[in-house]
Amino acid sequence: MLNIENLRVSVDGAEIIKGLSLNVPAGEVHAIMGPNGSGKSTLSYCLTGRDDYEVTGGSVALDGEDLLDLDPDERAAKGLFLSFQHPMEIPGVQTMSFVRTALNAQRKARGEDEISAADFIKLIREKAKIAGLDDAKLKRQFNVGFSGGEKKRMEMLQMAMFEPTFAIMDETDSGLDIDALKMVGDVVNALRAPSRGFLIITHYQRLLEYIQPDRVHILADGKIVKSGGAALARELEKSGYEQFIKAA
Amino acid sequence: MSNTLFINPTALEAGLQAAFSARNKSDERHAAAFERFARAGLPNRRIEGWKWSDFNASVRALDPVEAFASDAVIAPSAFAGLKPFEIQIVNGRVVISDDERPEGLRCGVMDAMATIPELEAHGIVSLNVAMNRKALGLTVEEGVSLARPILIRHINDGAGFSFAQTLIKVDCNAKAQIIETYEGEGAGFYSHLNHMAVRDGASLQRYVMQETGASNIVHAMCAAKVDAEASFDQTSFSSGSALSRHETLVHFWGKDAEASINSAALVGDGRHSDFTSHVVFKEENCVTRQLHKGVAAGRGRNVFQGKFEVERKAQKTDAQMTANALLLSDVAEANHKPELEIYADDVECAHGSTAGALDEDALFYMRQRGLNDREARALLIEAFAGEVVGEITDEGVEAVFRAKVNEWLEAQ
Numbered sequence: 001m002l003n004i005e006n007l008r009v010s011v012d013g014a015e016i017i018k019g020l021s022l023n024v025p026a027g028e029v030h031a032i033m034g035p036n037g038s039g040k041s042t043l044s045y046c047l048t049g050r051d052d053y054e055v056t057g058g059s060v061a062l063d064g065e066d067l068l069d070l071d072p073d074e075r076a077a078k079g080l081f082l083s084f085q086h087p088m089e090i091p092g093v094q095t096m097s098f099v100r101t102a103l104n105a106q107r108k109a110r111g112e113d114e115i116s117a118a119d120f121i122k123l124i125r126e127k128a129k130i131a132g133l134d135d136a137k138l139k140r141q142f143n144v145g146f147s148g149g150e151k152k153r154m155e156m157l158q159m160a161m162f163e164p165t166f167a168i169m170d171e172t173d174s175g176l177d178i179d180a181l182k183m184v185g186d187v188v189n190a191l192r193a194p195s196r197g198f199l200i201i202t203h204y205q206r207l208l209e210y211i212q213p214d215r216v217h218i219l220a221d222g223k224i225v226k227s228g229g230a231a232l233a234r235e236l237e238k239s240g241y242e243q244f245i246k247a248a
Numbered sequence: 249m250s251n252t253l254f255i256n257p258t259a260l261e262a263g264l265q266a267a268f269s270a271r272n273k274s275d276e277r278h279a280a281a282f283e284r285f286a287r288a289g290l291p292n293r294r295i296e297g298w299k300w301s302d303f304n305a306s307v308r309a310l311d312p313v314e315a316f317a318s319d320a321v322i323a324p325s326a327f328a329g330l331k332p333f334e335i336q337i338v339n340g341r342v343v344i345s346d347d348e349r350p351e352g353l354r355c356g357v358m359d360a361m362a363t364i365p366e367l368e369a370h371g372i373v374s375l376n377v378a379m380n381r382k383a384l385g386l387t388v389e390e391g392v393s394l395a396r397p398i399l400i401r402h403i404n405d406g407a408g409f410s411f412a413q414t415l416i417k418v419d420c421n422a423k424a425q426i427i428e429t430y431e432g433e434g435a436g437f438y439s440h441l442n443h444m445a446v447r448d449g450a451s452l453q454r455y456v457m458q459e460t461g462a463s464n465i466v467h468a469m470c471a472a473k474v475d476a477e478a479s480f481d482q483t484s485f486s487s488g489s490a491l492s493r494h495e496t497l498v499h500f501w502g503k504d505a506e507a508s509i510n511s512a513a514l515v516g517d518g519r520h521s522d523f524t525s526h527v528v529f530k531e532e533n534c535v536t537r538q539l540h541k542g543v544a545a546g547r548g549r550n551v552f553q554g555k556f557e558v559e560r561k562a563q564k565t566d567a568q569m570t571a572n573a574l575l576l577s578d579v580a581e582a583n584h585k586p587e588l589e590i591y592a593d594d595v596e597c598a599h600g601s602t603a604g605a606l607d608e609d610a611l612f613y614m615r616q617r618g619l620n621d622r623e624a625r626a627l628l629i630e631a632f633a634g635e636v637v638g639e640i641t642d643e644g645v646e647a648v649f650r651a652k653v654n655e656w657l658e659a660q
Contacts, residue, residue, distance in 0.1 A: 050612050072615035073624075081616075088613040092631025092638075101627065102617035109618065158617065 001026040001197040002166055007058035009039075009046045009222075016042040018222035019058070024166075024215075026063075029188070029198040031208055033233060034219035035241040040201045041085060043219070044170040048082045049075050062166055076102075077109035079165025083155040083172045090142040095154075098142045099124060103161060124161060130190070131157035132183050148175040156187045166197045173207035185210025205237040218244045253286040261286075263312025264409070268378055275381070277362035282378035288371035300551045300583040301522045303372065306465050306491045307409070307437045315339040315406030315436045325401055326457075326651070327427050330644045332399035335384065339403070340410030340438065342384045352392025352422070358385035360413045361443055364471060366497070372467045376411050376441040383413035386426075388450075390419040397425035397645075402440055404432035404464055413441045418478075421449040425642065428454070430468065430492070433461035444472040444480075448502060451479045455645055456494060457652065458486035462519060466492040476502025476531070483640050484511040485649055487656055488519030488548065496525040498536075500562070506535040509554075512636040512649075514629075514656045515580075517546025524553040529562035529592075540571040541636050543629055544580035545660055555587040558595055565595040573603040574632050576625075626657045 002024040009017035016039045024030045034040050046053040047060060049072035060067045067075055090098065104114045115123070128138055131153045143151050152172055159167055172184055188198060188211050200211065208216075208230065216232040217224045218241070225244045226232065254261045268282050291297075292304035318338050325334065333350055336343040342357060349355060360383035367373040388394055400414065418424050428442075446452045452472075460466060466489055474480045484494055498507050513521040527536050542550035552571045573582030586599035606628050614624035633653050640646040 048616050051608075071620070072612060073618050073620045076616055076618040084613065084616075088607075088610045090610055090614070090628070090631065092634045093627060098614075098617075098627075101623070102614070102619060105620070105623060106618035162617075 001028075001063060002199065003059075003061045005059045007046070007060060008056045009042055010054045010056050011042060011052060015056070016222055017046065020219075020223055022217065022224060024197045024199055026197055027194040028214040029192065029200065029211060030215045030217060031200045031202060031213040031233060032217050032219050033202055033205075033236055035245065038219045039222040040219055041170055044082055044168045044201060047168060048072055048080060073105065074109070077106050081159055081162055081164030081167045083152075083159055083167065083169040085170040085174065087143055087151040087155050089144045089146070091144050093142045095138050095140055095142045096121075096124065099158060099161060102158075106162065124157070127157050127160040130160055130183070130187060132180070133157055149177065149180050152176055152180065153183065156184055160187050160191065163191065165195070166199070167191070168199045168201065170201045171203065172200075173202055173204065181207055182210055205233040208233045220245045253283060258308055260308045260310065260312040264375070267314050267409075271379065271381060278378050278381065281363060281374050284368055285371055285374040285378055288369065288374060291371050297524070297553065300549070301491060301493050301520065303465070303467065303491065303493075310435070310437055310465070311408045313408040315404070315408040315410040315434065315438075317341055318403070318405050320405050322401075322403060325399060325429060326648050327397070327399050327429070327645070330397055332397040332427060334399045334401065336401045336403060337384070337412045337440070339406045339434070339436070340412045342412065350394045350396045352389040353394060353398070354385075354387040354389065356385055357382050358415065359383070361415065361441070364443065366499070367469070367471065370469070372439050373441060373469055376413060376439045376469075379411040380413040380441070383415050385415045387417045388419060388422040388424045391421045393423040394425065397427050400426065400428045402428065402430045402438065404430070404436055404438045404460060404466070405434040406436045407434060409437045409439075411439050414443070416442065416444045418444070418446050418450040418452045420447045422447070423451045425453045425645075426455070427457070427645065429457040430460050430466055432464065435463035437465040438467070440468045442468065442470040444470065446472060446474045446478040446480050448475045449477045450475070452481070453642070454480070454482040455640075456482065456484035457649075458484065458489070458492050458494060458521070459652065460489045460492070462489060464489040464492070467495075468493070469495045469497065471497040473499050473501050474505045474507060477504045478502065479505065480507040482507075482509050483636065483649070484523065485652055486511070486513045486515070486521040486523070487652075488513065488515040488521035491520045493522035493524060493551075498525070498527045500527070500529050500531055500534040503531045504533050505531075508536070508639070509538045510636045510639050511540045511552075512633040512653070513540075513542040513550045514633060514653065515542070515544045515548035515550050516656070516660065517548055520549045520551070522551035522553075524551070526555045526557065527567065529556070529558040529565045529567070531562055533564040534562065534566075536567040538569040539636055539639065541574075541633050542571070542582055543574045543576065543633060544582055545576040547577075547579050549581040549583070551583045553585040553587075554599070555589065556597055556599075558588075558590040558592050558597060560591040563592050563594045565592060565597065567595070567597045569599040571599075571601045572632070574629065575603060575605055576629075629657060630654065
């Protein structure tokens with residue numbers, strides 16, 4: 001599924017990711033944990049193709065296909081989804097219209113038919129319910145005036161709508177209350193499938209109580225410094241990152 | 249009229265003088281207007297208020313002749329679906345539709361204004377007053393709500409210069425919608441002077457669509473007198489031209505009146521759009537909202553000048569002005585000049601002005617969701633300009649404005 005080999009990424013000339021290798025096989029959920037400044041968000045932006053994130057070495061492939069040469073929208077059409085740490089407000093763009101435009105853009109790029117208006121409305125209402133957003137929110141401008149938690153719910157709504165092949169969740173749990181955390185867990189668990197992979201980036205072990213990861217990796221100073229099973233996250237919660245930063 | 253009005257007249261000045269002499273044999277008031285024009289000249293960039301829109305430089309290069317009557321076939325208007333009562337002003341010549349008139353509308357050709365005191369220092373207005381002996385006159389009778397909008401199509405497909413004047417009265421407690429379109433592929437200079445009276449309790453919605461070809465030079469002045477408890481709501485769209493300036497001058501002559509003056513400019517490479525406005529608050533408790541959104545691409549130039557002048561007597565004035573510019577290239581220009589001049593002490597007046605590029609974070613977000621670069625940019629620009637369009641209360645008019653925004657985006 002997702003294969004990252006010896007990846008090096010610089011931002012404004014400073015190397016942030018320093019030879020990172022990671023394999024997430026199809027059907028698995030992997031968690032990346034790490035302290036502030038370890039390169040977690042850089043990794044998520046680099047994987048999704050943001051400008052200004054310069055790849056200076058290594059490779060990234062999704063199902064054997066090189067991702068690094070693709071534009072962000074081409075990666076999205078391949079089924080790569082990023083749940084943003086800080087989702088954007090888009091004033092003047094209606095939520096329903098944006099999600100439908102995005103869904104149809106992906107479908108069109110894959111050579112599929114556009115979704116009909118009736119099917120779309122049925123689908124988004126169903127997913128909004130799961131994400132805990134009421135219909136009134138869907139009628140508003142995209143994320144405008146939404147609380148931090150509501151914006152994260154909107155990310156989960158989109159993830160549920162797009163049914164991505166591979167989802168990266170960049171600190172989706174930050175700023176969420178217990179109910180919202182549980183909702184995130186429900187959305188991910190409902191989407192878990194043998195053909196789908198997840199990379200969950202987080203500071204804390206909390207979210208992993210709702211989503212059982214297959215593997216946990218510790219990222220420090222731009223590299224994976226330790227990998228293990230779900231128990232590693234619990235160990236981290238007790239002992240902190242300090243020992244791993246030293247190891248890096 | 250002697251030839252000594254101009255010292256060393258340019259070809260244009262000589263042409264204007266000849267045209268003036270041909271149509272005004274012995275009318276002193278029009279002669280006085282022409283003299284005022286001769287003294288003021290066409291506005292140039294050395295005059296504050298015109299520094300970004302130099303009509304002198306652009307117009308003097310034109311053929312110094314009057315634009316000819318056109319026999320071009322005129323395609324149906326984008327607003328035809330609203331079943332408007334249509335009037336065409338083709339190269340300055342008025343053609344009133346044979347259609348049945350909406351009940352309560354009087355329409356015909358009448359004597360033009362011989363002076364507009366508050367605009368006597370305005371070179372182009374003086375020229376317009378001098379040149380027009382006759383004007384299109386429209387009166388919406390007292391208490392009438394016009395069932396159909398009035399559409400005035402200014403079609404400029406000639407070279408040289410042309411002038412027209414419209415006098416509109418919306419009588420007490422009447423309601424009307426007036427749509428004006430500026431069209432045509434000509435390379436001439438067209439000046440239109442619109443004088444409006446919105447009487448007590450009346451409501452006038454004015455829509456302006458500036459969409460001439462790239463070579464047109466357009467100046468349109470709308471001077472509106474708004475009486476007590478009346479409302480004047482204006483929404484304009486401009487894709488610019490070689491040089492286009494749409495001016496709005498509002499005088500609140502009565503209490504408890506309101507106005508909105510909204511404009512969206514989408515200016516492509518090499519085009520110029522100027523929205524200039526001046527609202528004079530003369531009486532108490534009047535409200536004005538003004539929103540301008542300007543997008544400039546390539547070497548496009550977007551000018552916005554807005555002024556609120558609150559006289560001593562105009563207590564409890566509530567006026568807000570916002571102007572936002574979006575620059576789509578390194579060489580695009582936005583020139584904003586918001587102004588407040590306040591002589592009353594119990595008022596709420598504010599203005600805000602911003603300029604910037606498209607939000608890169610929002611662009612990346614949209615592309616991560618599957619929109620390509622072009623689609624993401626178009627959606628953001630549409631949303632930006634759409635705020636002005638969203639203020640339009642008439643669904644049919646709003647749909648045409650939205651379509652024009654999309655047409656512009658597709659052409660980029």
